[in-house]
Amino acid sequence: MVETNEVIEFFDRLAPDWDAEMIRNDSIIRTILDNACVSAGKNVLDVACGTGVLIPDYLARGVASITGIDISTKMAEIAREKFPQENVTILCGDVEKAKFEQLFDCIVVYNAFPHFPEPERLIEHLVAFLKPNGTLTVAHGMSREKIDAHHHGSARHVSNGLMSADDLAGIFKKYLAVSTTVSNDRMYQVVGRKNEQAL
Secondary structure, eight states: OOHHHHHHHHHHGGGGGGHOOOOHHHHHHHHHHHHHTTTOOOOEEEEOOOOTTTTHHHHHHOOSEEEEEEOHHHHHHHHHHOOOOOTTTEESSGGGGGGOOSOEEEEEEEEEEEGGOOOHHHHHHHHEEEEEEEHHHEESSSOHHHHHHHHHHHTTTGOOOOOOHHHHHHTTTTTSEEEEESSSOOOEEEEEOTTTTTT
């Protein structure tokens, strides 16, 4: 079982060099955000936002607002420094205990899902903060195999491993209408949409 305090310590330690060591594929990120329906005028919640890796992509799409949350104090501090825009809010805390004052059009969990101790509990919690017709996406910018291999090293004590996309889609289906399930040698993504009539 992943321990929250170990996750915080691990990512606090990595935060200063996170951006310098980041590898990103712009084409894959575009596909992920297209599938997640991130577009102009949307309100986005970025879960485990880190140093704000996706914030420039959201801003480029003309979203109305971005709320990022990360459990690592150091990651959140860096993100705040990088993005002082009025429509960007960075919070430090455990998203599973957070109470947001608004609902979101899009909730994105990018490159972070294996670090949450109980996947279904996270999904259930996040669904409550989706607007009707809003989307929740869990995505990685590489294959499931590469994610697991990457986490098998120094991150093994803070990762549960990445469940199959089909298994994750099965959890999504309890709460959402699944619109995308992708797991290939380039990326991993599951997207669900909240019922339009949901309260």
